[in-house]
Amino acid sequence: MQRAEAARSALLTSHPDAHVDLLHLDVGSAQSVLAAAQEVKARYNRIDFLYLNAGIMPNPQLNVKAFFKGLFSRNVINMFATAEGLLTQQDLLNSDGLQEVFATNLFGHFLLIRELEPLLCEADHASRIVWTSSSNARRSAFSMEDIQHRNGTEPYSSSKYASDMLSLALNRDKNSQGLFSSVICPGLVMTNLTYGILPSFFWTIIMPIMWLIRIFTNTFTLTPYNGAEALHWLFLQKPESLDPRAKYHSLTSGLGTNYTQPHPMDIDEGMSEDLYSELLDLEKVVRKTLSERNADKEANGQRE
Numbered sequence: 658m659q660r661a662e663a664a665r666s667a668l669l670t671s672h673p674d675a676h677v678d679l680l681h682l683d684v685g686s687a688q689s690v691l692a693a694a695q696e697v698k699a700r701y702n703r704i705d706f707l708y709l710n711a712g713i714m715p716n717p718q719l720n721v722k723a724f725f726k727g728l729f730s731r732n733v734i735n736m737f738a739t740a741e742g743l744l745t746q747q748d749l750l751n752s753d754g755l756q757e758v759f760a761t762n763l764f765g766h767f768l769l770i771r772e773l774e775p776l777l778c779e780a781d782h783a784s785r786i787v788w789t790s791s792s793n794a795r796r797s798a799f800s801m802e803d804i805q806h807r808n809g810t811e812p813y814s815s816s817k818y819a820s821d822m823l824s825l826a827l828n829r830d831k832n833s834q835g836l837f838s839s840v841i842c843p844g845l846v847m848t849n850l851t852y853g854i855l856p857s858f859f860w861t862i863i864m865p866i867m868w869l870i871r872i873f874t875n876t877f878t879l880t881p882y883n884g885a886e887a888l889h890w891l892f893l894q895k896p897e898s899l900d901p902r903a904k905y906h907s908l909t910s911g912l913g914t915n916y917t918q919p920h921p922m923d924i925d926e927g928m929s930e931d932l933y934s935e936l937l938d939l940e941k942v943v944r945k946t947l948s949e950r951n952a953d954k955e956a957n958g959q960r961e
């Protein structure tokens with residue numbers, strides 16, 4: 658919570674009238690999500706905006722050969738914008754027995770939304786969900802037979818594609834109850850996530866090249882401030898005016914101007930509805946396992 662305290666202090670320095678509450682939440686743990694949601698429900702009776710930004714890309718491996726091949730191909734701009742074919746990750750199982758990337762980037766957020774539905778779905782009041790997705794989300798990385806991506810090497814791409822589909826399904830099912838969901842991509846931003854792919858000194862050395870590439874793609878937003886452009890832009894829009902099938906991209910021009918642009922997502926209604934039901938089924942299993950585990954713990958505690 659130390660970093661959260663520091664962020665809170667910084668916010669209060671720039672906005673002294675703001676009210677900033679902190680809450681501990683590990684989206685990669687079902688138990689933690691349920692506990693945090695209980696706390697939110699106890700503290701508040703309405704949610705206006707829920708930003709689902711937490712995400713991981715563990716053990717990323719860069720395919721150097723594919724990078725140099727792509728560099729001299731006609732696909733070079735797309736390669737820099739989406740990293741298609743460049744990255745794989747090694748995923749692990751978490752304490753709930755779920756794939757960690759799936760659990761953190763998608764399922765934990767799904768469970769949180771489900772728990773907070775009473776605060777999010779009020780017919781007389783619009784609530785907004787915003788997912789931080791990625792231009793790395795790709796249909797071919799996702800399989801309905803393996804939604805957790807147990808058998809592949811691109812769990813990040815798969816989880817982000819799943820979040821795009823889930824957003825569409827939420828809009829279809831919940832717009833009538835006042836809940837609206839949108840998806841953004843912040844572009845390539847220098848954060849701990851990118852420092853996990855290549856070391857920070859390397860990024861510093863190639864920074865002039867990155868500014869040069871920005872002229873051709875505009876997706877190299879590079880700073881968290883620039884990357885947050887689409888989040889801010891969405892905040893200012895009327896939810897009914899937004900396209901549920903669009904991903905809103907933060908972009909930065911060669912001259913450093915920030916803007917937001919919608920791009921159609923490569924998703925279909927049937928598949929997103931199927932994913933939604935799969936997630937509901939998995940939720941039942943996870944809740945059952947948790948309550949059995951908690952009952953066991955209680956019984957053991959009483960025996961001691």
Ligand SMILES: NC(=O)C1=CN([C@@H]2O[C@H](COP(=O)(O)OP(=O)(O)OC[C@H]3O[C@@H](n4cnc5c(N)ncnc54)[C@H](OP(=O)(O)O)[C@@H]3O)[C@@H](O)[C@H]2O)C=CC1
Nearest residue numbers: 682683684685710711712789790791844845846848849850
């Ligand atoms: N950087 C980039 O180029 C891009 C990033 N994104 C997405 O942006 C989002 C933010 O990533 P970014 O800032 O780059 O990466 P960082 O690794 O710097 O930050 C990740 C954030 O997610 C939080 N987080 C991670 N795991 C958990 C968890 N189990 N429970 C709660 N919070 C968690 C971290 O919290 P804490 O600090 O407490 O650990 C941190 O705030 C991610 O969803 C990422 O996929 C999308 C496109 C491009």
Ligand SMILES: CC(C)=CCC[C@@H](C)[C@H]1CC[C@H]2C3=C(CC[C@]12C)[C@@]1(C)CCC(=O)[C@@H](C)[C@@H]1CC3
Nearest residue numbers: 736737738739740743791792793844845863866
């Ligand atoms: C810029 C140069 C000369 C070298 C860097 C090559 C790659 C490390 C880099 C190229 C495209 C980048 C990229 C991402 C990570 C780093 C790259 C692969 C992301 C996958 C990071 C996370 C995301 O969600 C995507 C939006 C990024 C897409 C581009």
